[in-house]
Amino acid sequence: RVVLLDPAQAGVKLCVFASVSLEDHSEAAVREFAAIVAAHREIMECHAVSGTADYILKIRVADVEAYEAFMTHVLLRNPHVRSVTSSFSLREIKYATALPL
Numbered sequence: 001r002v003v004l005l006d007p008a009q010a011g012v013k014l015c016v017f018a019s020v021s022l023e024d025h026s027e028a029a030v031r032e033f034a035a036i037v038a039a040h041r042e043i044m045e046c047h048a049v050s051g052t053a054d055y056i057l058k059i060r061v062a063d064v065e066a067y068e069a070f071m072t073h074v075l076l077r078n079p080h081v082r083s084v085t086s087s088f089s090l091r092e093i094k095y096a097t098a099l100p101l
Helices: 027-039 064-075
Strands: 014-022 043-048 055-061 081-088
Touching: 014 027, 014 064, 027 043, 027 055, 055 064, 064 081
Parallel strands: none
Antiparallel strands: 014 055, 014 081, 043 055
């Protein structure tokens, strides 16, 4: 059973896509970063990606101030994180949970 909630009604209206680059890619660094991702419910998705960033995170928080606090106190406090570039969703055009079968 799955329940889909309206993020605004749930108090997490702001959707942020954060591109994260790590300082190094040692097993310890990747493991510690993965542990931070797993420990924080604000991070809805984490994808290892090709390109200029190492990971893209989908983060849901209440507002810009909550995101700034999360980024400052969680992401940027990790000694393995070199940089974070944030993109804010202005409007959701499509959202699907069903696989394209």
